[in-house]
Amino acid sequence: MSSAPFFAFFSAALLLAGACQRNVAVTTPTDPPVTGSVSGTHTPNPTSANTTNLTRNRATTFDTTARPGWLQTRIQNHLTERKQNPPVHVYRYQYNNQVxxxxxxxxxxxxxxxxxxKGKVLCHPDGGITGRGDGNCADFIKKRTGEMLVWQDPR
Known part of the structure; x- marks a missing residue:
């Protein structure tokens, strides 16, 4: 049994998944051909312009309202350090009836x-060797609400 059809399908699935993750919009030209028929033994060249849109679908907006002083200091410290990959993000949530x-x-x-x-460390919900954090707020991911992006390293 040949593995070529499976490899072709798998490769196409990976390419499609990569396009979806990057928010790339791809459409199929719908204009009819200038002459001839679309049925038959040959396919005419597409008549419409390129339909691949490589722009992001939405702009990132930050909630800058009422950033505490300690958070402003942390942000400034991040900006003086070497750029991280992936970039650091700060989100605001409601968790256990508090911001x-x-x-x-x-x-x-x-x-x-x-x-x-007030800037006191409550817990580490993920990361570490196990990826499960320090165990002090194992329910954080499930119980957090009201996500608001406060800051993302722009570099």
Whole structure:
């Protein structure tokens, strides 16, 4: 049994998945051919312009209202450090009836951090060697509500 059809299908699925993750809109030309018929032994050249749109579907907006002073200081510290990959993000949530700030980890096995409104570290919900954080807020991902992007490293 040949594996060529499976490989072709698998390759196409990977390409499609990559396009979807990058928010690339791809459409099929619908204009009829200038002359001739679309049925038959040959296919006419497409008559419409390129339909691949490589622009992002939405712009990133930040909630800059009422950023606490300690958070402004953390943001300034991030901007003086080397750029991380992936970039650091800070989100605001409601968790256990309080406002909290979630700072993503810059990479790999490092902990993400949840801070209370005053900047005190509450827990590390993910990251570390196991990927499950420090265990002090194992329900954070399920119970958080009201997500608002507060800051993302723009570099």
């Amino acid at each position: 909290v700030y979630f700072e993503t980890a810059p990479c790999c096995d490092q902990f993400s951090t949840v801070y209370d409104r």
